[in-house]
Amino acid sequence: MDVKDRLIAELGSLPAIVNLVDQRKRGYHLEVLLTPKIIRDFSLLMRRLDFYLVFVSAVHLDPEVEIIYQFANYHGPCRTLARAFVPADGIIPTISDIFHGANWHERETRDMFGVVFSGHPFLLPLLLPEEDADLKPLLKKAAALKSAERIRRIAELATPVAVDNTGKNNPEQN
Amino acid sequence: MEANTGGKHSFVLNMGPQHPSTHGVLRVILEMDGEHILEPEPVIGYAHRIQEKMGESRSWPGFLPNTGRLDYLSALIYNHGYVALIERMTGTEVPLRAEYIRVITSELNRISSHLLWLGAFLLDLGAFTPIMYAFDDREQILDILEDITGARLTYCYFRVGGVFRDVDDKFVERTRAFIKRLRGRFKPIYSDLVTTNIIFIKRVKDIVNITPEMARRYGVTGPPLRSTGVCYDIRRNEPYSIYPELDFEIPVGTSGDCLETYLVRVNEMEQSLRIIEQALDRLPSGPFRLKVPRKLKLPQGDASFSVETARGELTYYMVSDGSDVPYRLKIRVPSFSNLSMLKELCRNMLLSDLIMALGTLDLVIPEIDR
Numbered sequence: 001m002d003v004k005d006r007l008i009a010e011l012g013s014l015p016a017i018v019n020l021v022d023q024r025k026r027g028y029h030l031e032v033l034l035t036p037k038i039i040r041d042f043s044l045l046m047r048r049l050d051f052y053l054v055f056v057s058a059v060h061l062d063p064e065v066e067i068i069y070q071f072a073n074y075h076g077p078c079r080t081l082a083r084a085f086v087p088a089d090g091i092i093p094t095i096s097d098i099f100h101g102a103n104w105h106e107r108e109t110r111d112m113f114g115v116v117f118s119g120h121p122f123l124l125p126l127l128l129p130e131e132d133a134d135l136k137p138l139l140k141k142a143a144a145l146k147s148a149e150r151i152r153r154i155a156e157l158a159t160p161v162a163v164d165n166t167g168k169n170n171p172e173q174n
Numbered sequence: 175m176e177a178n179t180g181g182k183h184s185f186v187l188n189m190g191p192q193h194p195s196t197h198g199v200l201r202v203i204l205e206m207d208g209e210h211i212l213e214p215e216p217v218i219g220y221a222h223r224i225q226e227k228m229g230e231s232r233s234w235p236g237f238l239p240n241t242g243r244l245d246y247l248s249a250l251i252y253n254h255g256y257v258a259l260i261e262r263m264t265g266t267e268v269p270l271r272a273e274y275i276r277v278i279t280s281e282l283n284r285i286s287s288h289l290l291w292l293g294a295f296l297l298d299l300g301a302f303t304p305i306m307y308a309f310d311d312r313e314q315i316l317d318i319l320e321d322i323t324g325a326r327l328t329y330c331y332f333r334v335g336g337v338f339r340d341v342d343d344k345f346v347e348r349t350r351a352f353i354k355r356l357r358g359r360f361k362p363i364y365s366d367l368v369t370t371n372i373i374f375i376k377r378v379k380d381i382v383n384i385t386p387e388m389a390r391r392y393g394v395t396g397p398p399l400r401s402t403g404v405c406y407d408i409r410r411n412e413p414y415s416i417y418p419e420l421d422f423e424i425p426v427g428t429s430g431d432c433l434e435t436y437l438v439r440v441n442e443m444e445q446s447l448r449i450i451e452q453a454l455d456r457l458p459s460g461p462f463r464l465k466v467p468r469k470l471k472l473p474q475g476d477a478s479f480s481v482e483t484a485r486g487e488l489t490y491y492m493v494s495d496g497s498d499v500p501y502r503l504k505i506r507v508p509s510f511s512n513l514s515m516l517k518e519l520c521r522n523m524l525l526s527d528l529i530m531a532l533g534t535l536d537l538v539i540p541e542i543d544r
Binding site: 023024025026027028050051052053054055057059060068070072074076077079081099100101103104112125126127128129137138146150151152153 | 218219222226390393474491495501511544
C-alpha cells in the first residue's frame, strides 16, 4: 500500500473531508478540510505515518482567517494540504510538540496574522521586531478582503474521495 | 549577565548578528557553561523585507525579480519555482528547448552555490586555501551565466513560457569546457587537498549528528537530510521540468555528520555536471519562449510548486482570486526549517562546533528572513 492510500484509509477515523486533487494542476495530492478541534489528532496521525511538515501559514479571508498546513512524505509522493478556519477568538491549538519544526512556523504566523497558538512554548515575535509585535502585516484591508468562495478553485477540478464521514458538519459551510 | 543553574555558574554569550561565521545577519544567544552550550537560541528577522506582502501587492510578473533576491546563491532555481507555479496555474506550455536551458542554468547555479559553500565552510574551519580554488571555479560559472542572463548573482532569467534570451554556441562551448575543467579539479584539488586531508577528517567526523527522525520532526530537507541516509530530492520524488528524462544519482550519506554532508554536496556537484552534460547533448532546437499575454490572469484557486534548491525544498504556495495580482503568496524556504533544528542539534555542544553546525546547514539568512 503506498503512502497516499494508507493516509486516505487512516483519515477515515477522523471527521474530516478529504479531496483528491490533480497534482499536475495544483501541486499537491490531497486536500483535507479540518475543524480546529481535530487539528492535533490530524497532526498526530501525520506524525505516525512518517510525514514531515512543509509549512504552516494562513490566508486572511472574510470573515475569518484560514490556517493552512502542508505536509509531505520522504517515502512517497503524497503532498497534503490541510486547512481550518480560525475561530473568532483567534486561538488554534499548537502542533509544535508533535512536529517540532512547527514552532517557528507558528511564531511566524502569529507575527503575520495574529493567530494565537495555545500551548505554544515560546510564542514571541520571530521575524518582526519586538515593538511591532502586534502589526499583523499580512492581514488585508477591508476593501481587499475576499470571502472563501472567491478564492476556491472551481469544483470540477477537485474529485471528492469516498472518505467523508462528517455528515452535515462541513467546515466549508460554517 | 549571569544566571545560576543547578549550583553551577553559567553565562550568556551573544553571537552575531554581525559575525563572520553567521554568514549574514543571524544572531544566536548562547547560554554557556564554560565552553559548552547549554541552550542556543537563534534570533532571526534582521533581513526581513516582507517579501510575501510584496508578492500580493503587485501583479505576478512584478514579483519575479524578487525571487532572485531571496536565496541569492541559487537565484535561478528560485526563478524556476515561481515561473513554474504560474505556468501550472495558467496551464502555460513551455517549449522543450526552454526546459533544457532552465535545467542547464539551474544546475550551473547549484554548482556555484555548492562551491561557495565549500569555500566558506572550510574557511570557518580555519582552512584558507580551498576558498581560493572554489572561487576560481565559481568565477567561471558566473562568467558563463553573466553572458546569457546579464547578471552575476541575482538572476531574473526565466520567464513564464520560456526564458528571457536564447543560448548560443558560445554558451554551449564554454559550458562544456567548464565541465571538463571542474571534473579535472575534483581529484587533485578538492579530493587531495580537502576530502582526504587527515586534519579535515578529524575535525568534521562525528560532529553535528543529524538523525533521520530529528530531520523529519523539523522538516529538514536538502543535503543535511540526505546525509542521514534518506534519499529525498524533489527532482526525483516529485519530478518537474525535464529531470525525469535525465540520468543522475541522488548522493546520500549514512551518519548525518559534517563529513557526510560535505561529501553529499561534493558528490552532488559531480551529478550536476552529469545532468548538464546530458542536457547539452540533447539540447533541442526550436523556440526558447512562447508568447504569453502581458496581462495574464491567474485562475481562481490555489496551487503549490516545489523545487529542489541547493539547500533543500522550496515551495511556493499561491492563492488567487482570479485577477493578475496574487491573493496570497507563501514562500516556504529550506533554510528556515533547517535552522529551526539548531536548538536541539547544538545543545551540549562545544562553542567551536556550533560554527560547524551553522556551516554545515549552509544558511542564507535573507532567504530565511524573507
